[in-house]
Amino acid sequence: ETGVTQTPRHLVMGMTNKKSLKCEQHLGHNAMYWYKQSAKKPLELMFVYNFKEQTENNSVPSRFSPECPNSSHLFLHLHTLQPEDSALYLCASSQDSGRQFPQETQYFGPGTRLLVL
Amino acid sequence: QKEVEQNSGPLSVPEGAIASLNCTYSDRGSQSFFWYRQYSGKSPELIMFIYSNGDKEDGRFTAQLNKASQYVSLLIRDSQPSDSATYLCAVKFDTGRRALTFGSGTRLQVQP
Numbered sequence: 001e002t003g004v005t006q007t008p009r010h011l012v013m014g015m016t017n018k019k020s021l022k023c024e025q026h027l028g029h030n031a032m033y034w035y036k037q038s039a040k041k042p043l044e045l046m047f048v049y050n051f052k053e054q055t056e057n058n059s060v061p062s063r064f065s066p067e068c069p070n071s072s073h074l075f076l077h078l079h080t081l082q083p084e085d086s087a088l089y090l091c092a093s094s095q096d097s098g099r100q101f102p103q104e105t106q107y108f109g110p111g112t113r114l115l116v117l
Numbered sequence: 118q119k120e121v122e123q124n125s126g127p128l129s130v131p132e133g134a135i136a137s138l139n140c141t142y143s144d145r146g147s148q149s150f151f152w153y154r155q156y157s158g159k160s161p162e163l164i165m166f167i168y169s170n171g172d173k174e175d176g177r178f179t180a181q182l183n184k185a186s187q188y189v190s191l192l193i194r195d196s197q198p199s200d201s202a203t204y205l206c207a208v209k210f211d212t213g214r215r216a217l218t219f220g221s222g223t224r225l226q227v228q229p
Contacts, residue, residue: 002162033216040221041221042121042219042220042221042222043161043205043219045216045217045218048216056216088160090160090161104149104209105151105163105166106151106163106207106216106217107163108153108160108161108162109160110159110160111159111160113158
């Protein structure tokens with residue numbers, strides 16, 4: 001266990017559904033991330049939050065909507081997804097000191113395996 | 118576009134051998150480098166990080182960093198079948214960006 005939890009672990013949804021992915025970190029970190037991992041592709045950064053403020057949006061389609069109510073929780077709201085959005089969605093957290101130190105290691109949750117039909 | 122390059126493999130080594138995994142990166146100013154291991158269907162788990170030129174050892178793992186050549190490697194000594202996984206190289210580019218940029222990973226197969 002890395003101290004980062006994600007729910008649900010598996011999700012099947014239709015293209016017209018609305019669902020949300022949840023991430024919670026118990027590490028006292030101040031930065032949280034959403035990544036997408038498709039088969040045979042590198043991890044793709046989607047969003048970065050630092051102290052609850054979104055600091056990066058990596059040209060993600062608007063059908064993905066992140067929410068960070070506090071430093072410990074991160075959500076990814078999904079609506080009208082496409083089959084190509086099927087992937088493993090990973091949440092990560094780190095302690096961002098503003099400098100390049102190993103403390104900025106990112107720790108990943110177990111991921112949500114999403115299938116869009 | 119900042120990039121991290123890895124050979125996708127698979128890299129196949131016999132049990133007990135040394136596995137050598139390589140990674141190159143495009144940003145000369147990068148300072149922090151990470152190796153993650155990812156088993157099939159699981160999330161990445163940190164093996165080790167390195168930020169100074171040279172070698173860093175942790176058990177059977179040794180990370181090697183050569184900033185002049187923009188090259189980082191991971192050596193696994195006495196490879197075990199349980200080491201069979203995809204190894205991801207990640208770099209924190211010196212752009213003020215907080216997130217890591219990942220390579221596509223090298224799949225390692227350790228043959229019993």
